[in-house]
Amino acid sequence: MSPNSIKFELIVTIVNKGYAEDVVSVAKQAGAEGGTIIHGRGTGIHENAKLFGISIEPEKEIVLILIDKTKCDSVLLAISEEVGLNKPSRGVAFVLDVEKTVGICHLGNGYCSDKK
Template sequence: MMHFKLIVVMSRTDLTDRIVDAAKAAGATGATVVPGRGTGIHEARTFFGLTLDIQRDISFMLVEEHLTPGILAAIHEGGNFASPGTGIAFALRVDEVAGLESQIPRFKEELEALAKDATPTS
């Protein structure tokens, strides 16, 4: 049985391409990116008394559960998340999925390879 996680990334717009590229290099098959705006623990910037919204991109990646730690690590590094204000990422458990039929053969191959690698040899 295959298990999936949804990785959600909220990041500065100028970091999105680097983040998605890093995630794909770590095993993600793609991402959906939507524009957003956000606030943080610090006051919003103002200009002549007008509040400026902080533009963000929100990226969604549906990934196989076993790939999640490596992809999150790649996102953290690619987005320079150790620096304040660059972004955050987290993963949510996904209970049901529809529409991945075209990717099922690849998923099965990866699971079989993992099972083979985990089998002890005598």
């Protein structure tokens, strides 16, 4: 699949427990329709984990935001700035290309998988 045919991207944001709702709220204000929150934990759960001398909170929340490629940069920037991902121990976000989707019919813009 060529890069030009990719219509969606997935913004994955991993933050400390309690910040996922902030990520979703900021993303919605920037043009996203919502997101999915998954609870997780870091690998240092039974000890005080440190990275470069900074304590790492083991309880995490992962926010998955499937978004139209044209909106991705502005939503990612809003998340980074408003949640403070550029500060130590606040979290990380990255983007993955999504080559195929099914079931996205509510947008009414040709992305529904059952349209031919």
